[in-house]
Amino acid sequence: MANHDFKYFYEDEVFRITKKGALQFGMVIENAEFASSDESSDEEEQPVKAGQIRVAWYPQGSEEVVPERKVHLADRSLMPGDVVRRLVQGKNTQRGYCRDVKVYSSVQVIGTNQVIFGVQSEDLTPLEAFKSDILIGLDGWVGMVRSVKSNLTLRFTDGSKVIVDDEVAEDLDDIRDKRDPECEFKRYDFYPGQILFGPVKSLEGGQWIECSPDIQSTRKHKPHKAFKVTVEEIDFISLGVSWICRAYFSSTTSTEETKAQPKFKVEGESLARVKMLNVFEPCTLQIGDRNFYTMKENDIVMMKSEWKKLQKDQLMKGKKDKPAKKVAKLAEVEHIDDDDNSSEFEDCEADSDAASVSSHDSSSQNIEGKSGKKKVKHQPGLMTKVLKKKKLKKTKKTGPLTMMVVKPGDKVVTETLSTRSEVDVVWQDGSVEKAIPSAELYPIHHLDDHEFFPGDFVTEAKEGFQPHSYGVVQDVDHAGRCCKVKWFRTYTEGAQPQPIYVSTADASAYDL
Numbered sequence: 001m002a003n004h005d006f007k008y009f010y011e012d013e014v015f016r017i018t019k020k021g022a023l024q025f026g027m028v029i030e031n032a033e034f035a036s037s038d039e040s041s042d043e044e045e046q047p048v049k050a051g052q053i054r055v056a057w058y059p060q061g062s063e064e065v066v067p068e069r070k071v072h073l074a075d076r077s078l079m080p081g082d083v084v085r086r087l088v089q090g091k092n093t094q095r096g097y098c099r100d101v102k103v104y105s106s107v108q109v110i111g112t113n114q115v116i117f118g119v120q121s122e123d124l125t126p127l128e129a130f131k132s133d134i135l136i137g138l139d140g141w142v143g144m145v146r147s148v149k150s151n152l153t154l155r156f157t158d159g160s161k162v163i164v165d166d167e168v169a170e171d172l173d174d175i176r177d178k179r180d181p182e183c184e185f186k187r188y189d190f191y192p193g194q195i196l197f198g199p200v201k202s203l204e205g206g207q208w209i210e211c212s213p214d215i216q217s218t219r220k221h222k223p224h225k226a227f228k229v230t231v232e233e234i235d236f237i238s239l240g241v242s243w244i245c246r247a248y249f250s251s252t253t254s255t256e257e258t259k260a261q262p263k264f265k266v267e268g269e270s271l272a273r274v275k276m277l278n279v280f281e282p283c284t285l286q287i288g289d290r291n292f293y294t295m296k297e298n299d300i301v302m303m304k305s306e307w308k309k310l311q312k313d314q315l316m317k318g319k320k321d322k323p324a325k326k327v328a329k330l331a332e333v334e335h336i337d338d339d340d341n342s343s344e345f346e347d348c349e350a351d352s353d354a355a356s357v358s359s360h361d362s363s364s365q366n367i368e369g370k371s372g373k374k375k376v377k378h379q380p381g382l383m384t385k386v387l388k389k390k391k392l393k394k395t396k397k398t399g400p401l402t403m404m405v406v407k408p409g410d411k412v413v414t415e416t417l418s419t420r421s422e423v424d425v426v427w428q429d430g431s432v433e434k435a436i437p438s439a440e441l442y443p444i445h446h447l448d449d450h451e452f453f454p455g456d457f458v459t460e461a462k463e464g465f466q467p468h469s470y471g472v473v474q475d476v477d478h479a480g481r482c483c484k485v486k487w488f489r490t491y492t493e494g495a496q497p498q499p500i501y502v503s504t505a506d507a508s509a510y511d512l
Contacts, residue, residue, distance in 0.1 A: 008053050009443055012075035013419060014285060015315060016070060018447050023312040025074060025287055025418055029063065029184060030054035053340040058417075061183030074315060074397035075419045076438035079283050083451075084425060084441040094478035095444060096427040097453055101283045101388035102435075103421045105277065106307060107293060107414035109406060111176055115307040115417060117300040121282040124291035127189035127413065131240055135277040137271065138262055142247045142277065152190055153233040154203070161232070165204035166190065172198035175228065185288030191413055194231040199224050239274065267273050287416050297412045311418060350512045430454050430475035450509040452476050452483050458512040471512075474504070481509040 008014060010029045010183060021325075045063045047055050054065050060068045076100055078084065086093045103121035108114065120217040130148050150166045160251065170188060175195040179186045200215065201223035211219075218225050243261050296474055302310070422436035459466060471485035485507050488499040 006031070008071075009033075009077070009445075011286065012073060013075040013077070014053075014055060014071040015074045016066075016072065017316070019075055023308055023315070024057055026216050027184060027287060029056050038130065056184035058185055059179070059403055061179060061185045061306055062466055063184070072315065072351040073439045075421055076441060076442065078288075078421060078423055078438050078441065079280060083421070083444040083447060083453075085444060086351070087440050087442045094428045094476075095451060095453070096425040096433075098423050099426050099432070100424040102423075103285045103419050103422055104284055105284060105419045106311070106417045107291070108304060108417050110122075110290070110413040110415055112406075114406065115302055115304050116295075116306075116414065117307065117310075119293060119299075119301060119414075121419075123283040123413070124285065124293055126281070127191040128234070128288055128290040129291060130236055130274070130276070132276075136239070137247065137275040137277055138241075138266065138273055139157070140246055141243050141364070142245055143243040143262070145239055146242055146315070149191075149239075151235045151237055152231055153209075153235070153296075154196065154206075154216060155232045156212070156227055156256050158212045159210060160212045160216060162203050162211075162229075162351065164203055165237075166268070168194065168202060168206065169231075171202055172196040180204045185205035186288050187288065187291055190231055190234055191290075191292070192231055192233065193413065197226055197228050198230065199226050202338065211412050220241075236271060238416040239271070241266055242262055283421075284415060285419055287418060289416045291414055292414055293414045295298040295406050295408050295412065297408045299408075301406065303478050307417070308382070336426045363463040409460040426454060428453060450481065452509060452512065457487060458483075460507075469502075471507075476509070483507055483509055483512065486512070 006032055008027060008028045010031065011171070015023060015025050015030060018024050030048050031047050031053045039052055045271050050067055051068055052065050053068055053071070054063060055071065058061050078101055080101055082098045084098060085095050104411075105121060105124075106115055106117050107119050109116065124280050128148075128150075130145060131147055132145050134145050136143055136145055148166075151163050152166060152169045153161060153163050154169075155161050169190060173196065175197050177186065200218055204219065216225075227441060241262070241264060243264075246261075262270070288457070303415040335507060372453060422435040423438050423441060424432065424434045425436055425441070426432050452473045454473055454475055458471045459469065460471075466489045469487065470490065471487045474484040474486055476483045483506070484504065486504050489502055491497055
């Protein structure tokens with residue numbers, strides 16, 4: 001299937017308005033591009049057909065196959081170097097490449113109901129110093145991190161302390177993250193201040209620094225009793241690295257040292273010399289990502305309920321969505337419910353479509369029931385009661401969210417609720433356009449051999465290779481398939497070490 005048949009792509013951020021009128025974000029995890037028509041594919045997973053996408057809905061990560069027309073694009077997932085065109089319906093517009101991508105996000109302070117609006121992704125720092133599948137540099141060598149080993153110091157409420165390795169800690173539950181282990185938005189980063197929960201038996205093999213008589217007794221007589229423990233410190237022990245190549249070495253380095261490739265296991269004082277080569281990490285920010293953020297003077301902080309309303313107004317501006325207006329009227333009936341309780345209810349309900357459907361049905365039946373007989377009104381009333389009990393039960397489980405006073409200079413742990421990207425694009429005609437919203441661009445994943453961009457180095461496609469002649473593309477006429485090229489001759493040994501300019505000429509894209 002051709003590239004232009006698809007509206008959304010992997011990792012695009014989409015949104016919809018639920019039947020209750022609430023805004024819900026999701027991430028595209030599959031479109032129909034690589035969908036197989038083979039019926040023997042996994043029967044448990046609903047196949048994605050043409051015109052459909054598979055979306056993981058935030059925050060619970062429930063996956064659903066939905067028609068493309070049922071969702072809207074909130075933010076396109078783009079990286080520097082990606083080829084794009086303007087999203088103009090019915091027009092095959094010129095191509096361009098992304099020179100720079102700036103990502104702005106709304107982040108929630110973990111453990112509170114507060115949202116910081118418009119945070120630049122460059123200001124967010126990863127929770128852990130090292131991650132797997134990231135390129136690193138060490139003494140001139142470049143390698144890929146395959147594994148990370150660390151020790152965590154855990155503190156009990158009574159002051160007892162134990163050091164365990166990260167594999168043990170992974171078996172404990174995060175009090176503030178009840179998501180399914182396979183959820184798209186589940187993160188396994190550890191950070192100081194994080195509260196974990198699990199049986200004392202699982203910590204038995206750790207190194208106990210302090211142990212109170214109560215914990216000592218529990219370890220002996222009630223090993224299955226669960227406790228809350230707080231992460232106090234994270235100490236990185238070693239990295240497992242697949243070394244790729246030697247990138248550079250200093251002229252002062254001895255020959256013996258330059259030949260030595262570091263060992264697979266990097267530990268001890270070598271860890272301090274490791275440099276993370278994740279220069280594009282700020283461009284990769286997605287919903288559900290957790291990071292550290294240091295509060296600033298001019299930060300816009302608001303309650304989550306206010307943020308949802310603001311986001312909904314911004315995203316729906318100019319969208320002629322008649323069903324959404326209809327839903328909004330029904331939502332007014334339910335809105336009182338949301339205000340009385342925590343605004344987290346919407347998050348709790350997100351994992352169950354059935355709950356929102358039955359809730360919507362009951363509210364609409366209530367509206368109709370007012371003008372009808374009392375008997376008709378009785379049944380939906382009971383339904384609503386049952387649903388409310390369900391809601392209350394879920395809210396109790398997640399625990400009350402505390403109001404934390406955040407002030408400039410405070411370092412807080414955040415989770416990304418939504419993103420908005422702005423892209424600088426170099427177009428084929430040589431012009432540079434800055435700060436284009438990514439949702440206005442369409443990615444081009446399949447280019448032919450005759451698509452060129454300003455700055456490309458080319459040679460003439462004629463018989464007999466010309467080693468000393470090359471050109472630099474200045475601009476491209478996408479429709480006419482021709483380029484303006486500056487031709488140069490390479491310098492030879494002994495001459496001035498700079499290329500010799502020959503001429504500027506128009507050339508057909510098929511002759512390059």
